[in-house]
Amino acid sequence: MPGEMDADQARTMALEAYADTILPGEKRWPGDRAVAGVSQGGGAVASGALEVLRSAEGGMAPALDALADALNEHARQYAAEAGIELDHDVPPFVSLDYPNRVRLVQRLTGRTHPEREAWISVAMFSTIAFDAAAHTHTVEALAAGHPGLTTIGFRPPDSDGLWRFDSYSYGRQLARPHPHTTPSGSPA
Amino acid sequence: MTSSESTDVLVVGSGFGGAIAAYHLAAGGARVVVLERGPWLNGEDFQHDFNFGASSTRIFDFVIGDGMSVLSGNCVGGGSVVYFAAMPRAPRFVFERTGGLGRRMWPAAISRESLEPWYDRVAEALPVTRQTWDTVPFAGGLFGAVCDHAGRTANPVPVALDQARCTNCNWMMSGCRFDAKRSLLLNYLPAALSYGAQIRPLHEVQHLSRTEDGGYRVHYSVLDDVDYRVQVDSGTIDAKLVVLAAGAGATPVILQRSEPTLGPMPNAVGRYFSGNGERLNTAIFDEDRIRDVLGLSRPDGVPYQAYQIGKGPCVASWDRLDGSLPEYERFSLEQLYFPPGFGTILAQVPDTVGPTWFGAEKKEILRSWQSWLTIFTMSEDDNEGVFGPPPETGNAIRLSQQMLGRGPLRYDPTENTRRGWALSDAEVRDILERDGLSRVMPWTNDVVGAYTVHPLASCRIGDDPRTSALDDRHELRDHPGIFVTDGSAVPGALTVNPAMTIAALAERAVPGIVRAARERGVDVTYGAPAPDGGTSSRDAVLPLVSGLLGR
Numbered sequence: 136m137p138g139e140m141d142a143d144q145a146r147t148m149a150l151e152a153y154a155d156t157i158l159p160g161e162k163r164w165p166g167d168r169a170v171a172g173v174s175q176g177g178g179a180v181a182s183g184a185l186e187v188l189r190s191a192e193g194g195m196a197p198a199l200d201a202l203a204d205a206l207n208e209h210a211r212q213y214a215a216e217a218g219i220e221l222d223h224d225v226p227p228f229v230s231l232d233y234p235n236r237v238r239l240v241q242r243l244t245g246r247t248h249p250e251r252e253a254w255i256s257v258a259m260f261s262t263i264a265f266d267a268a269a270h271t272h273t274v275e276a277l278a279a280g281h282p283g284l285t286t287i288g289f290r291p292p293d294s295d296g297l298w299r300f301d302s303y304s305y306g307r308q309l310a311r312p313h314p315h316t317t318p319s320g321s322p323a
Numbered sequence: 324m325t326s327s328e329s330t331d332v333l334v335v336g337s338g339f340g341g342a343i344a345a346y347h348l349a350a351g352g353a354r355v356v357v358l359e360r361g362p363w364l365n366g367e368d369f370q371h372d373f374n375f376g377a378s379s380t381r382i383f384d385f386v387i388g389d390g391m392s393v394l395s396g397n398c399v400g401g402g403s404v405v406y407f408a409a410m411p412r413a414p415r416f417v418f419e420r421t422g423g424l425g426r427r428m429w430p431a432a433i434s435r436e437s438l439e440p441w442y443d444r445v446a447e448a449l450p451v452t453r454q455t456w457d458t459v460p461f462a463g464g465l466f467g468a469v470c471d472h473a474g475r476t477a478n479p480v481p482v483a484l485d486q487a488r489c490t491n492c493n494w495m496m497s498g499c500r501f502d503a504k505r506s507l508l509l510n511y512l513p514a515a516l517s518y519g520a521q522i523r524p525l526h527e528v529q530h531l532s533r534t535e536d537g538g539y540r541v542h543y544s545v546l547d548d549v550d551y552r553v554q555v556d557s558g559t560i561d562a563k564l565v566v567l568a569a570g571a572g573a574t575p576v577i578l579q580r581s582e583p584t585l586g587p588m589p590n591a592v593g594r595y596f597s598g599n600g601e602r603l604n605t606a607i608f609d610e611d612r613i614r615d616v617l618g619l620s621r622p623d624g625v626p627y628q629a630y631q632i633g634k635g636p637c638v639a640s641w642d643r644l645d646g647s648l649p650e651y652e653r654f655s656l657e658q659l660y661f662p663p664g665f666g667t668i669l670a671q672v673p674d675t676v677g678p679t680w681f682g683a684e685k686k687e688i689l690r691s692w693q694s695w696l697t698i699f700t701m702s703e704d705d706n707e708g709v710f711g712p713p714p715e716t717g718n719a720i721r722l723s724q725q726m727l728g729r730g731p732l733r734y735d736p737t738e739n740t741r742r743g744w745a746l747s748d749a750e751v752r753d754i755l756e757r758d759g760l761s762r763v764m765p766w767t768n769d770v771v772g773a774y775t776v777h778p779l780a781s782c783r784i785g786d787d788p789r790t791s792a793l794d795d796r797h798e799l800r801d802h803p804g805i806f807v808t809d810g811s812a813v814p815g816a817l818t819v820n821p822a823m824t825i826a827a828l829a830e831r832a833v834p835g836i837v838r839a840a841r842e843r844g845v846d847v848t849y850g851a852p853a854p855d856g857g858t859s860s861r862d863a864v865l866p867l868v869s870g871l872l873g874r
Contacts, residue, residue, distance in 0.1 A: 157681040173683050192375035194723035266663035267373035287692035299490035300632045308456040310467035310477035313641045320453035320481040321412035322641045
């Protein structure tokens with residue numbers, strides 16, 4: 136474990152690195168170690184993955200310390216098996232490069248891994264941070280340029296914060312109906 | 324000793340099965356209490372917001388099982404509030420299915436033909452109308468065009484939707500802000516209230532016991548209105564008759580938990596669960612090919628980029644709903660929208676050697692999310708779902724304050740089910756990948772198992788006591804006075820959206836429930852008009868039930 140980093144920092148970095156493995160982003164600052172920097176634009180971490188994971192509503196918060204510690208332990212074992220030398224300035228999972236982080240996440244979420252449900256849950260919360268900004272109001276997230284919602288191109292609402300699409304249809308018949316359609320419009 | 328409240332009829336759940344029974348029984352003169360485990364929201368309570376604690380998480384449940392995850396409504400109005408309002412009738416061959424039984428799954432008394440008058444009642448009540456192509460959103464139009472290009476047919480689906488009010492916002496799963504979706508909040512439930520029915524939200528029924536006079540005592544918890552993991556109160560209500568309609572993911576759990584007080588349940592309680600054979604594929608379109616191959620262009624000149632725009636599924640292809648095809652090889656394909664979150668995590672990257680559902684390449688396909696099209700398969704599964712021992716309360720161990728839970732359902736798809744999915748995957752790919760229009764991948768089953776938004780059959784009707792929990796009048800075998808009218812009563816997968824059939828079966832069950840209530844001393848009659856006063860469909864069924872009522 137890194138000498139100058141307290142346990143909370145180490146756990147945060149490990150969980151950030153996990154979220155960044157699920158939907159990666161660009162480094163937040165030069166020297167950002169948790170975010171691997173393999174993708175342009177913000178990823179799950181910049182989108183609020185840690186806020187979602189720590190939210191009271193989500194229910195994951197009480198388990199996070201144990202999960203972060205377990206993640207680092209899994210990374211230590213993985214590195215030992217693979218003959219990877221860890222950088223002790225950062226937590227073990229953070230020390231792995233992106234391809235190795237991916238391989239370890241695949242192992243942890245694999246069909247037979249005893250902890251798969253927990254790791255899939257962390258992945259789900261990372262995903263909903265990115266493309267739903269579940270920790271904040273959608274209108275505010277969009278206005279603030281939320282990385283995930285911006286990446287997927289989620290369109291903004293009207294000025295009252297509600298979505299309406301005046302233009303929505305090609306407006307013409309585009310296929311023949313099934314020949315046995317009943318008068319109610321159902322299949323026969 | 325605390326005294327228990329009493330009523331004539333206690334209805335558990337306020338979705339289609341509960342609301343329809345509650346309306347007719349209240350209109351007929353019975354004292355009716357409806358206990359609903361979710362909150363009670365209306366109109367402006369429905370938010371356009373993915374934030375935890377907004378209506379999108381308050382009214383929706385996502386229960387992860389072993390091999391099958393179930394999405395369902397959790398609010399007054401149940402599934403009708405969160406669903407996409409697609410209301411096709413089930414094709415004729417569905418009622419002739421044998422499944423794994425070697426005999427007809429459905430009761431002899433029920434066929435498409437015999438169910439038509441009851442479908443008509445629902446169609447008049449909600450109402451359900453045919454859609455026209457000029458109201459079909461871009462996504463439905465695109466699906467129609469690719470079907471046509473591939474030599475397939477495609478239909479706008481019948482819907483319970485007021486097109487004039489609809490803004491095509493695609494927030495339907497969070498409840499309809501504009502009252503365009505004709506949920507039960509706009510018809511059966513207000514009509515039931517007008518006849519004196521009581522609806523109590525956040526009342527989660529845990530189990531039933533018997534009363535000395537041959538009725539039932541219903542034991543419930545009252546849940547905190549924000550953190551559903553917290554119980555703030557509890558109580559009981561005695562009723563002469565109980566209608567269970569908690570949904571196919573909850574009704575069997577309540578009955579299983581009631582075994583110590585009610586005695587053994589029929590074998591089929593908590594067995595034969597069907598996920599309606601559901602399967603999803605995501606197509607990622609090439610915008611230029613949409614323009615060049617299909618000749619499609621929005622008014623602003625953009626070919627498509629409109630995944631977000633619309634109102635759920637609007638166009639379906641029914642070419643494979645062919646009764647002459649072998650069982651398990653028939654399915655419908657429906658264009659669908661799924662909001663971000665659920666609608667993205669299971670989508671897989673095409674043509675990759677890396678991870679398919681997460682990672683750098685997954686993020687890349689998300690950049691073209693507006694060019695996605697989701698195709699929904701509803702096929703014939705093998706009723707292979709089984710519920711394990713019930714959790715301490717509710718139908719799941721709740722993990723989050725709202726929405727997310729871990730339930731006891733186990734589902735290991737058989738070869739039959741897998742064959743249907745594989746055939747539909749191949750059909751989807753054949754239709755949508757032609758001429759480089761798109762790249763298609765099915766959603767992964769490796770993350771949360773298979774998944775369904777249409778849970779069915781976990782407490783089903785039938786003629787064979789060994790394989791059906793209910794008789795053909797929806798009464799629980801060996802437990803007279805308990806009726807089940809929700810999706811759990813449907814015998815098996817329907818190959819189309821099931822809400823219309825669930826509702827029609829509930830309508831059909833009501834006269835028998837009225838008769839049973841009368842035999843238990845309740846002063847109630849059958850014959851209410853549609854909730855808005857319409858009488859044509861009511862008048863059509865009265866001759867069918869006069870003998871049943873014996874009046």
